[in-house]
Amino acid sequence: MKQINLDDLVQRVLEELTRKDQDVIQFPEQKQRGVEKPNNPEALERAMNRTPARIGIGRAGTRMKTGSYLQFRIDQAAAHDAVMKTISPTLLETLQLPALHTKATDMSDYLMNLDSGRVLSDESVRWLEQNADKGKDVQIIISDGLSTSACEATIPDLLPALLQGLAMRNISVGKPVFIHRGRVWVQDQVASIVNCKVIISLIGERPGLATAESLSAYMIYKPDANTVESDRTVISNIHRGGTLPIEAGAYLAELLEDILKYQASGVKYMQLRAK
């Protein structure tokens, strides 16, 4: 039988544990200076702080250096994943959001056929008819749109703030729903089924490399067959680098109250308010 020296074992385990810690690569999120001997280091630092553009990154021959190349690919991968990912079921459960579907059968159908994301599936229509709250002031829709990450990053703060703001104003709200692969126009159909006054959709935006977490809110007062695009009120750039989700929740509640007061949204609302 092989003899085990306990001290050695403890030593080895300790070494293993400390090495594990050192083994984790912390890949930098900030853009790295790649120009080794700049003519003017202060000017370079100032320039790099002045723009989010990928400047001062240096080169290997004519190509990007390994670090900046990987950073670019990481940012693009994050943006691409934000489009392709489906929403986490845990998030929907935590927020108690029933999940509905459009006619888009899968992501490629959604991306290639704009009409498919504008209409609810028959099953979701039936669900809404049977289960949705009817005749409320406001109905809220949350949709992944082109960025699941946007929903995951903003909705947990945004939705409670919005609901609280509406409750404070004594505005009645139908139970919010989540719609997989929804485009903006699907809100018109939902509004006609639940018979609400104003409908608001919170939708993930087309992601860029700078952020994949940007969300937009589209609101419309009693949409019908004569609805045009300029009837919708839009607030975009809701993310941690733009309008903060919590602030956006409070602001949207205020805006919805105003839309209800003027009984109009979009350009019509702006004109009435200006009077």
Next chain:
Amino acid sequence: MKLACVIRKQTYQFGSVREVLAKASEEKSGDRMSRLAADSALERMAAKVVLSEMRLSDIYENPVIPYEKDEVTRIIYDDMNLSVYEEIKNWTVGELRDYILSFSTGMPELTRIGRGLTSEMIAATAKLMSSIDLVMASQKMRHQAYCNTLIGEPGRLAFRCQPNHPIDDPEGILASIKEGLSYGSGDAVIGINPNNDSVESVTKLLKMTHDFMQHWQIPTQNCVLAHITTQMQALRGGAPISLMFQSLAGSQRANDAFGVSKEILDEAMELMLRKGTATGPNVMYFETGQGSEVSLESHEGVDMQTLEARTYGFCRHWKPFMVNNVSGFIGPETLYDGRQMIRADLEDLFMGKLHGLPMGIAPTYTNHMHADQNDQEIAGMLTTLAGANFYMGVPGGDDVMLSYQDTSFHDDASYRELLGMRPLREFEKWLEKMGIMENGRLTERAGDLTIFD
């Protein structure tokens, strides 16, 4: 005119020249969405067969959008040379393809027949061509234009330095300009896409770039890519512009949606020749790309590639310095993936050149397309081989204002390096004077934006 054929014992019948053109197109999601694409791979081939036997006169007599109805059609027909057309009108599209590819046909012959072809005929030929066909045919043609510099000389490749900033911060923009120049990018134009389209803001950026070019004596052009009417207002107010920009499309309805017409373009060019800062005679810069008509719901039942050819027929009326093809900017509903984007780039470069245009390519992708950096670089290398005049130059390939990816300063330098291409003549001398380039190669100093500080 024969509009039917039998393949594998199956009869395929088409209703019009327009339908044959659409169904003969290589697969693209935008044509599918507008329900114009072939239903099967064999139907696509049947359409190509019918197209190959169609006479050029059949296409001439059946414009895809009627002359009376559409300004783009009128410009195409009114600008073509009828004497050249008379010589070739009895050729089939298949014969035209063979003529283009044969050894005895070179740049002079192609330039001549290009004058006698409508845009639909040029689109038709490209539909019978494979990737290598398109690259070899494109390689034969290189069209030059002169603004402050000469673009399109053999062995020279130019770039637009695209220093965009999310809130148009002049210092931030200037930093990206310096970075681009230090990589040898910016000889085609220093061109900013503004976030703020107001005349005051556009004027400020034009002055800033003009002053910088004056101070460092850079032989190039400046441009701010606001709407053409905004640039005209700025120019009337004394802003220094050497190149005027506008996006164009292949149907009048789409151009109406862009807020542009022949009348506006005529006025803009006249104004540029009177008040612009450039030598000329080529003072216009146009951008195009397959799919814009689809997303503006104004395709008029015509496929994306044919509409793109018509855009070139429209463009050439104003003898532009640059025509930049930006396919892949819209999204997967028009070009689904890298394969469709690469095909569009090759088709568009060929079609633009056969129209006699000084063509450049912007192989681009958005993050909701099924494409990545590898696809983009393949498109870039292929179109360099095919002899594009210029590309864009974006810091690290990431446009922080427009949220899409385009060729980087690094890619630009690499395309030159790959084929031993040089910058534009005047600009290369300037790069040498600045110590950025030596014997056509970047020096140790290159890539450091602080050489300007």
